[in-house]
Amino acid sequence: MGRTLxxxxxxxxxxxxxxxxxxxxxxxxxxxxxxTSPQAFDGLRLSGRKVRRLDLTIATEDHNTPxxxxxxxxxxxxxxxxxxxxxxxxxxxxxRLHPLGDVEQGVVHVVGPQLGLxxxxxxxxxxxxxxxxxxxxxxxxxxxxxxxxxHVLATQTLPLARPRTMAITVEGELPEDVTAKDLILAIIAKxxxxxxxxxxxxxxxxxxxxxxxxxxxxxxxxSIEAGARAGMIAPDExxxxxxxxxxHAPRGEEWDAAVEYWKTLRTDDDAVFDAxxxxxxxxxxxxxxxxxxxxxxxxxxxxxxxxxxxxxxxERHSAEKALEYMGLxxxxxxxxxxxxxxxxxxCTNGRIEDLRSAASILDSRxxxxxxRMLVVPGSVRVALQAVAEGLDKxxxxxxxxxxxxxxxxxxxxxxxxxAPGERSASTSNRNxxxxxxxxxxxxxxxxxxxxxxxxxxxxxSPADLSEADxxxxxxxx
Amino acid sequence: xxxxxxxxxxxxxLRRSNVDTDQIIPAHWLKKVTRDGFxxxxxxxxxxxxxxxxxxxxxAGATVLVAGPDFGTGSSRExxxxxxxxxxFKAVISSRFADIFRGNSLKNGLLTVVLEQPVVxxxxxxxxxxxxxxxxxxxxxRQVRAARPDGTELSADFELDENxxxxxxxxxxxxALTLQNEADITAYEGSRPSFKPRTITx
Ligand code: SF4
Numbered sequence: 001m002g003r004t005l006x007x008x009x010x011x012x013x014x015x016x017x018x019x020x021x022x023x024x025x026x027x028x029x030x031x032x033x034x035x036t037s038p039q040a041f042d043g044l045r046l047s048g049r050k051v052r053r054l055d056l057t058i059a060t061e062d063h064n065t066p067x068x069x070x071x072x073x074x075x076x077x078x079x080x081x082x083x084x085x086x087x088x089x090x091x092x093x094x095x096r097l098h099p100l101g102d103v104e105q106g107v108v109h110v111v112g113p114q115l116g117l118x119x120x121x122x123x124x125x126x127x128x129x130x131x132x133x134x135x136x137x138x139x140x141x142x143x144x145x146x147x148x149x150x151h152v153l154a155t156q157t158l159p160l161a162r163p164r165t166m167a168i169t170v171e172g173e174l175p176e177d178v179t180a181k182d183l184i185l186a187i188i189a190k191x192x193x194x195x196x197x198x199x200x201x202x203x204x205x206x207x208x209x210x211x212x213x214x215x216x217x218x219x220x221x222x223s224i225e226a227g228a229r230a231g232m233i234a235p236d237e238x239x240x241x242x243x244x245x246x247x248h249a250p251r252g253e254e255w256d257a258a259v260e261y262w263k264t265l266r267t268d269d270d271a272v273f274d275a276x277x278x279x280x281x282x283x284x285x286x287x288x289x290x291x292x293x294x295x296x297x298x299x300x301x302x303x304x305x306x307x308x309x310x311x312x313x314x315e316r317h318s319a320e321k322a323l324e325y326m327g328l329x330x331x332x333x334x335x336x337x338x339x340x341x342x343x344x345x346x347c348t349n350g351r352i353e354d355l356r357s358a359a360s361i362l363d364s365r366x367x368x369x370x371x372r373m374l375v376v377p378g379s380v381r382v383a384l385q386a387v388a389e390g391l392d393k394x395x396x397x398x399x400x401x402x403x404x405x406x407x408x409x410x411x412x413x414x415x416x417x418x419a420p421g422e423r424s425a426s427t428s429n430r431n432x433x434x435x436x437x438x439x440x441x442x443x444x445x446x447x448x449x450x451x452x453x454x455x456x457x458x459x460x461s462p463a464d465l466s467e468a469d470x471x472x473x474x475x476x477x
Numbered sequence: 478x479x480x481x482x483x484x485x486x487x488x489x490x491l492r493r494s495n496v497d498t499d500q501i502i503p504a505h506w507l508k509k510v511t512r513d514g515f516x517x518x519x520x521x522x523x524x525x526x527x528x529x530x531x532x533x534x535x536x537a538g539a540t541v542l543v544a545g546p547d548f549g550t551g552s553s554r555e556x557x558x559x560x561x562x563x564x565x566f567k568a569v570i571s572s573r574f575a576d577i578f579r580g581n582s583l584k585n586g587l588l589t590v591v592l593e594q595p596v597v598x599x600x601x602x603x604x605x606x607x608x609x610x611x612x613x614x615x616x617x618x619r620q621v622r623a624a625r626p627d628g629t630e631l632s633a634d635f636e637l638d639e640n641x642x643x644x645x646x647x648x649x650x651x652x653a654l655t656l657q658n659e660a661d662i663t664a665y666e667g668s669r670p671s672f673k674p675r676t677i678t679x
Pocket of ligand 1: 062064107108109128130345347348406407411428429
């Protein structure tokens with residue numbers, strides 16, 4: 001019987017298989033950041049162990065880093081200690097590190113792909129759940145806990161039980177205003193935050209094949225929000241074109257050998273998935289969340305749902321709690337929800353394509369009065385590219401703040417936070433209670449919806465803007 | 478890791494589903510560089526409410542958390558497990574756990590037990606009816622037991638794969654176990670294709 005993409009990559013990494021035990025898998029790439037690594041390095045010290053494969057390990061700083069005044073000492077002493085701890089650990093153990101101020105610094109999941117380290121058919125781990133992002137290249141990539149970080153540092157392997165596989169097939173052409181973010185939010189709303197639990201998802205079908213690498217990363221990134229272990233997309237010409245010439249991509253004969261292998265990484269026609277979900281791409285529309293988990297979303301044209309409409313008592317209860325926390329009432333049109341803050345950034349939507357699309361909407365427009373808009377590139381490289389294209393000027397001319405690279409308001413470990421009761425439209429991935437700051441309220445959106453929302457001051461899509469423009473003479477915009 | 482064989486303790490009923498790790502331990506606690514001292518951050522936002530289950534005096538000192546479905550979703554932070562342990566929990570019961578959280582908990586000796594929702598409902602009722610009631614989480618027999626208010630015994634079997642159970646029962650260190658297969662790792666390393674990426678050219 002044929003095998004799925006996930007099974008092929010899994011099988012190629014089995015170091016040891018024994019009856020009644022989890023497989024021992026080899027890890028090709030281990031990414032580190034400051035938050036989930038200190039206790040792992042401490043563990044190594046305590047047991048007198050070394051990092052087994054420094055050449056498969058790389059670290060950057062992202063979660064705690066400020067996005068303003070990066071040349072000044074970090075104000076929060078606890079954040080500073082955590083960054084200093086990473087620097088000391090990397091120096092002591094010999095790990096390659098890209099600290100704040102370095103040209104390769106940025107959100108760990110933006111840095112790996114742009115260096116060309118994330119490659120098809122590799123296993124990639126990081127002490128961060130959004131490691132699923134790297135699956136966009138046909139890599140088997142998943143988040144791990146700190147004990148596992150220590151395990152990989154010491155052994156370059158992980159004992160793992162083989163997950164089941166689920167195909168998510170999206171057929172048909174996506175409507176013009178529908179982005180990868182809308183698609184993944186719609187998928188999560190359909191299968192639920194626990195729907196992918198225990199599975200590796202493979203996104204496939206004609207709509208997926210047409211997506212750029214950036215868009216594929218947005219989709220795989222949020223696999224974890226559906227509860228999945230990982231998300232993958234089979235590598236193809238789009239993947240190879242993205243990789244060719246990058247710093248760590250193979251060259252010459254090695255490139256040819258690699259591509260030959262990468263081309264075998266497709267699910268066989270006679271392979272069987274443990275579960276299958278079919279999505280009609282043509283039926284999708286811009287999608288936003290109204291609640292406090294990423295599965296609580298709806299098309300932008302819809303209204304806030306009535307909790308009473310849920311049959312499942314725990315879903316009903318969770319919807320009631322969500323509306324209370326979010327300060328929303330059932331039946332209210334989503335388009336009428338006013339926001340205070342718009343955040344464009346994160347490992348979900350902080351890549352160059354995301355900034356380009358947000359900028360194209362803000363070009364010669366203004367952020368609405370009373371709305372604060374933060375644009376935070378996913379990495380220093382993304383920032384430099386944006387500056388080279390003049391995007392930073394577009395953002396600042398519109399009244400948005402152009403910041404330094406990092407996780408920033410995605411989780412508010414640095415000073416970029418919502419105040420209690422403040423409401424944001426955010427291109428990040430989690431709308432959990434307090435995620436962007438204590439008492440803050442988050443609506444997850446695409447970069448396009450974020451930009452249109454910034455201009456109009458309420459949740460909106462670019463289509464709403466053209467209607468608004470039509471009512472305003474061009475010169476007055 | 479501390480071994481887990483069987484534990485008997487009182488229950489905190491947490492009637493919430495989708496308890497994500499941002500609720501279990503908020504991000505600002507993640508700046509600590511140690512494994513201890515997280516107990517005050519556990520469910521920090523909800524603990525402001527005096528009615529929250531953890532704040533109710535009758536549940537003080539309880540060691541078994543019984544929560545709604547999809548417990549531990551979201552971030553991979555192991556700090557969530559440490560916070561529960563630092564606070565004093567030995568086991569968590571739910572009808573469904575997020576994968577990473579479950580893996581993290583078993584690695585630290587916090588037993589996560591999956592029971593059907595009707596059994597979870599029954600334990601909630603027992604604990605709400607009598608906060609002094611105790612449940613026993615028996616890993617050797619893979620069974621949860623408690624006395625119902627009418628005196629009958631509630632007993633439910635749970636599944637846990639044999640390997641994870643063996644590691645927990647013996648409190649075994651994963652890394653030491655893996656390193657027993659050193660020869661296999663070295664052999665695998667010798668067979669990796671040369672086109673695979675490297676972060677540094679050593
Ligand atoms: S951008 Fe957000 S989701 Fe991504 S790694 Fe940073 S904090 Fe996590």
